[in-house]
Amino acid sequence: MKPRVAILISGRGSNMAALIEAAAEDGFPAEIAVVISNVATAGGLAIAERSGIATVVIESKPFGKDRAGFEAKLQAELDARGIELICLGGFMRLFTAEFAQHWYGRMLNIHPSLLPSFPGLDPHGQALRAGVKISGATVHFVTPDTDAGPIIMQGAVPVQDDDTPDTLAARVLAVEHRIYPEALRLLAAGLLRFDGDLCRSATQSAPERTLIVPAAH
Numbered sequence: 369m370k371p372r373v374a375i376l377i378s379g380r381g382s383n384m385a386a387l388i389e390a391a392a393e394d395g396f397p398a399e400i401a402v403v404i405s406n407v408a409t410a411g412g413l414a415i416a417e418r419s420g421i422a423t424v425v426i427e428s429k430p431f432g433k434d435r436a437g438f439e440a441k442l443q444a445e446l447d448a449r450g451i452e453l454i455c456l457g458g459f460m461r462l463f464t465a466e467f468a469q470h471w472y473g474r475m476l477n478i479h480p481s482l483l484p485s486f487p488g489l490d491p492h493g494q495a496l497r498a499g500v501k502i503s504g505a506t507v508h509f510v511t512p513d514t515d516a517g518p519i520i521m522q523g524a525v526p527v528q529d530d531d532t533p534d535t536l537a538a539r540v541l542a543v544e545h546r547i548y549p550e551a552l553r554l555l556a557a558g559l560l561r562f563d564g565d566l567c568r569s570a571t572q573s574a575p576e577r578t579l580i581v582p583a584a585h
C-alpha cells in the first residue's frame with residue numbers, strides 16, 4: 369500500500385499541483401489522498417478538485433492564537449483519512465512544538481531559499497539584500513523551528529544583477545516544482561535515513577552537476 373499523503377495549503381497551490389501531477393504517474397510511491405486548506409479562498413482548492421483530489425477547509429482564523437485547538441481539528445481529519453505523510457505547500461501557519469514533534473520524520477515543507485539562509489518571510493528580498501549569487505529552494509523535515517529541520521533536497525538557481533523579488537521567485541519556483549515531488553518520492557520509497565539531526569539519501573548527485581555562478585572557466 370502506498371502511503372497516503374495530505375497536502376496542506378494556504379494559497380495558490382502550485383507546489384501542490386506539482387505533487388499531484390507527479391503522484392498521478394505510474395510507479396510513484398505515494399498517493400495524494402487529500403488537500404487541506406486553512407483559508408477558504410485558497411486558489412489551490414479548485415486545482416485539487418479539478419484533479420479529482422478530495423479537499424477540506426479548516427479555517428484557522430477563528431482559532432486565533434489557539435494553535436492547539438486548530439491542530440486538534442486538523443489531526444482528527446488526518447486520522448479519519450488514514451494520512452501517513454504531510455506535505456506543506458505554502459501553508460502559512462505555524463505549528464505547536466507538540467504537533468511538529470508528533471509528525472517528525474513524516475511532515476515535509478518547502479521553502480524558497482537555500483536554507484539555513486533566509487528563513488521566514490520575504491526570502492527573495494533577503495537574498496537580494498545579501499547580494500548572494502546563487503539562491504534556490506529547500507525541501508526539509510518540519511521541526512518546531514520555522515523553516516528549519518533536516519534538509520532532504522535543494523535546488524539552486526543563479527541570481528541576476530537586475531533581479532527583483534518577483535523575478536527571482538519565479539526562477540526559484542520552477543526548481544521548487546522539480547524538487548518537491550522528488551523529495552516526496554525519496555521519503556515514500558524509504559530512501560531517506562536520519563544520521564543524527566541530518567537527513568541522508570541513498571541517491572547521490574553526480575559531481576559534474578556542480579553549479580557555479582558566475583560560470584568559472
Ligand code: GAR
Nearest residue numbers: 379380381382383457458478479480
Ligand atoms: C512557495 O514558494 C513556497 O516555497 C513558499 O510559499 C510559496 C507557496 O506557493 N513557502 C514558504 O515560504 C514557507 N516558509 P504555492 O502555493 O504556489 O506552492
